[in-house]
Amino acid sequence: MLGFKRGGHDRAEFEALIAPWLDGLYASALRLTRNERNAEDLVQDTVMRAWRFFDRFERGTNFRAWLFKILTNTFINSYRRTSREKSLQDESERQSVEAQFFSPDTTDQATNPEEYLLERVLREDVLKAIDGLPIDFRMVVILADLQEFSYKEIAEVLDIPVGTVMSRLFRGRRALQKALLSAEQASPAAEPIDLNAFRERKKLG
Amino acid sequence: MNCRELQTALTPYLDGELIAEARLDVEAHLAACAACAKRVEVERHNLSLVRALWQGGSPRAPQALRSRVFDAVRADDARRRRQRWVKVSAAAAGLTLVVAVGNHQYRAFQRRLFEQDAALRHARQFPLEIRDPKTTDLEQWFGGKLDHPVTVPRFPNATAAGARLLQVRDKPAAYIRFDAPRPMGLFVYGDDHEVDVGTEPAVSNSNGYNVVSWRNGDLVYQLVTDLDEQDIRELLPPSHPVAHPADQGTPTLDVRPASLQR
Numbered sequence A: 001m002l003g004f005k006r007g008g009h010d011r012a013e014f015e016a017l018i019a020p021w022l023d024g025l026y027a028s029a030l031r032l033t034r035n036e037r038n039a040e041d042l043v044q045d046t047v048m049r050a051w052r053f054f055d056r057f058e059r060g061t062n063f064r065a066w067l068f069k070i071l072t073n074t075f076i077n078s079y080r081r082t083s084r085e086k087s088l089q090d091e092s093e094r095q096s097v098e099a100q101f102f103s104p105d106t107t108d109q110a111t112n113p114e115e116y117l118l119e120r121v122l123r124e125d126v127l128k129a130i131d132g133l134p135i136d137f138r139m140v141v142i143l144a145d146l147q148e149f150s151y152k153e154i155a156e157v158l159d160i161p162v163g164t165v166m167s168r169l170f171r172g173r174r175a176l177q178k179a180l181l182s183a184e185q186a187s188p189a190a191e192p193i194d195l196n197a198f199r200e201r202k203k204l205g
Numbered sequence B: 001m002n003c004r005e006l007q008t009a010l011t012p013y014l015d016g017e018l019i020a021e022a023r024l025d026v027e028a029h030l031a032a033c034a035a036c037a038k039r040v041e042v043e044r045h046n047l048s049l050v051r052a053l054w055q056g057g058s059p060r061a062p063q064a065l066r067s068r069v070f071d072a073v074r075a076d077d078a079r080r081r082r083q084r085w086v087k088v089s090a091a092a093a094g095l096t097l098v099v100a101v102g103n104h105q106y107r108a109f110q111r112r113l114f115e116q117d118a119a120l121r122h123a124r125q126f127p128l129e130i131r132d133p134k135t136t137d138l139e140q141w142f143g144g145k146l147d148h149p150v151t152v153p154r155f156p157n158a159t160a161a162g163a164r165l166l167q168v169r170d171k172p173a174a175y176i177r178f179d180a181p182r183p184m185g186l187f188v189y190g191d192d193h194e195v196d197v198g199t200e201p202a203v204s205n206s207n208g209y210n211v212v213s214w215r216n217g218d219l220v221y222q223l224v225t226d227l228d229e230q231d232i233r234e235l236l237p238p239s240h241p242v243a244h245p246a247d248q249g250t251p252t253l254d255v256r257p258a259s260l261q262r
Helices: A011-033 A036-052 A063-082 A097-101 A107-111 A123-131 A135-146 A151-158 A162-186 A195-204 B003-014 B020-032 B034-055 B063-123 B135-142 B229-235
Strands: B159-168 B171-180 B184-190 B202-206 B209-216 B219-225
Touching: A011 A036, A011 A063, A011 A123, A011 A135, A011 B063, A036 A063, A036 B063, A063 A151, A123 A135, A123 A162, A123 B034, A135 A151, A135 A162, A135 B034, A151 A162, A162 B003, A162 B034, B003 B020, B003 B034, B020 B034, B063 B159, B063 B171, B063 B184, B063 B202, B063 B209, B063 B219, B135 B159, B159 B184, B209 B229
Parallel strands: none
Antiparallel strands: B159 B171, B171 B184, B184 B219, B202 B209, B209 B219
């Protein structure tokens, strides 16, 4: 009626779009902030920013990616500054990411021969290992392995090249497995989990 | 593809991010290399396990958080609407003011045009159609010649020299000329409040004349004279001061029909 071409500020439309993603935002915020209270604040800030900028969201494009871009930016801008997060950007990405990724000196692999994770690993162990990842790796791992975004989407969300996504994911997962393997060795007895049941659920879903 | 190349392709391969051609390359290598096949299997297993543990039992956003978030959006939406409304009302108020000022200016401009026209026509000294009439005769003489009845105010110290029909701009008017004590012309015309003249006589200057204008219902009176304001005051009874346009004064001129005056 008023000739909005691109956006608009329709609250009902916004609420309908965002409602399905609140759980995902919260679960991701928990791993970003590692603290329930901050996670709730982060989600609320994210939703308010998304609402304020809703007229800039181009209808028909990837709303979930747009939302997670706001989530990660909000986190980087406000939470990371206050929490003592250390960025990898300075240390390991000073040189080209590609150069590292394809480096012949692949110390990670050399010193960590692949090993099966035992199926009795606990969820708490996984979360603890994720929380121990440096933030740049953690963000990529959250987006890829919790939210199951594609590389292209992650590149868009974090505003980094796809090659960087791949490299961080590779290194992040490696560090994660390393942490889990050493946790396994430290506490040998735990409840087994039924991986096959999960796979069946995934297939059905 | 060799084992080292496979290593770099492993992550995108497991994530299904390789294009078909690259994927086939990987699979060809895996079919031929047991070590890499084993490594892929381990990686796939570990990745599935981590994802399963992480995603399974992921906490949902607490209900309190949901309510808080939607309440905040609602409140912000309401605030935006109020602001928008305030903006619209402010714009409307501004527009109203512009229109009001514009209208006021326009009406003042129109009144000036009528004053000027009256002054110019009086200055032309058109021949009179009736001479030395009594005031009551005048009203009779104009009767039927115009769309409106003409009531002629009586000026105690002035006598009419004569009268005729004239116009003030597009309005047919009765014109009465007085010669004593000084030449003056009085225009009387019907006007449905198009000309911005109030019931209070008001003096303005036009083409070297003073023009005194007032209204009685749908009749507008314009007296054109070279008397100054002081003389006009003396001409009119002292109890009836002449107001400036902006002044709030008491009624000044007795504009009842002559037959009803004194």
